[in-house]
Amino acid sequence: MSFDYDLFVIGGGSGGVRAARVAAQEGAKVALAEEDRYGGTCVIRGCVPKKLMVFASEYSAMVDDAQAYGWDISAGAFDWDSFKGKLHAELDRLEGIYRNLLKNNGVTSYDSRATLVDAHTVALADGTQKTAKHILIATGGWPTVPEFPGSELAITSNEMFHLETLPEAILIVGGGYIASEFAGIMNGLGVKTTQFYRGTQILRGFDEEARNVVAAGMIESGVDLQLETNVVSMVKQGDKIRVTDSKGRESLFDQVMYATGRHPNADNLGLEALGIARGKKGEILVDQYSQTGLPSVYAIGDVTDRANLTPVAIREGMAFVETVFKGNPTSPDHELIPTAIFTQPEMGTVGLSEEEAAAQEPVEVYSASFKPMQQSFAGRAQKVLMKLIVSKATRRVLGCHIVAPGAGEMIQLAGIAVKMGATKEDFDRTVAVHPTMSEELVTMKQPSRTT
Secondary structure (H helix, E strand, O other): OOOOEEEEEEOOEHHHHHHHHHHHHOOOOEEEEOOOOOEHHHHHHOHHHHHHHHHHHHHHHHHHHHHHOOOOOOOOOOOHHHHHHHHHHHHHHHHHHHHHHHHHOOOEEEOOOEEEEEOOEEEEOOOOEEEEEEEEEOOOEEEOOOOOOOHHHOEOHHHHOOOOOOOOEEEEEOOOHHHHHHHHHHHHOOOEEEEEEOOOOOOOOOOHHHHHHHHHHHHHHOOEEEEOOOEEEEEEEOOEEEEEEOOOOEEEEOEEEEOOOEEEOOOOOOOHHHOOOEOOOOOEOOOOOOEOOOOOEEEOHHHHOOOOOHHHHHHHHHHHHHHHHOOOOOOOOOOOOOEEEOOOOOEEEEEOOHHHHHHHOOEEEEEEEEOOHHHHHOOOOOOEEEEEEEEOOOOEEEEEEEEOOOHHHHHHHHHHHHHOOOEHHHHHHOOOOOOOOOOHHHHOOOOOEEO
């Protein structure tokens, strides 16, 4: 049987575009359909604009620091319109790059929603049908707001990049990295920022000591962090939103942003009719090679809800091409993924938390928390944390956790050592780079505690 294409990709985010491009480079005839903007969550409404907003928000503290270092400067006002214009121009530029990557590699693009008709056929929104030997679903995820009285008044991270004006007061609901990052951003931009989280500490699932240092730093910077607190109801009151919380208090905010969960974009794709199984959160269930129960259909990225990170989706796309188009069955490696959380203070982590490691074997914990030289001189008291979790039996470093300015940059390099199986003694043998914050990673001689 002859097909229109060797591969049809549904979804033009980082994973889908990479898979389409690399398959085309291997000589495959490839098409890709995207109903929204090319670049997906990461480029258009996630990591890239978020990081640019983090950069923008950090300048407010830099002025104070500069004064402490003897610079005669003063802060002006932050111009949201000016920044927003430049931000969206940059996102347009990046989307253009994604479109050109496909075009230059001979991939046919359809600016359309696509759904599955059968094992080898997709339908575009205008009713046109295309056939393909292989179909790859890379439709990503989407933020969701739980239903409660007034929930329609909430916005999500998607809308944060398009606010008409910067709010005077904002409530951010959630305790994960998206909520915590936006709390830091808004606070740094001069917005009165409150964060509600129903749990006992933000960043659940990360190392507890590291979470505590991040939360303390956020509070010190001015974020009103309210733990064990949730929204009960919201009503519009003039231009503002009146929020009633689980402790019976009422407060007024200009905006309420929810970051309490993301769900896979797998509804109404035609999966059920084809018997393609989905999990509890709606994710597409795949095997170790990203293959669904229907052999011709694969899925990668956030829609599979494995490790929801852009570089992971890209690696899953590359592994898919190796498996299907290069005859080299490759399973994406989800072990020891280094991650950065762009909270303020920033956090970088790789491997096991102290709690996870201690639950599986006896470990030594090496931990140093101190005021870094640059901030200390400026009179700011935010502490940083350098932490290693070491196996008593093998001496391998099982986890590394950093809370500090530039933690994301540091953890990328520490992640290489941990991925290679470095031992504590390997770290100890490495000469310190002085004076730096990260030298603590190689100078901690005595464990803080053993478990």
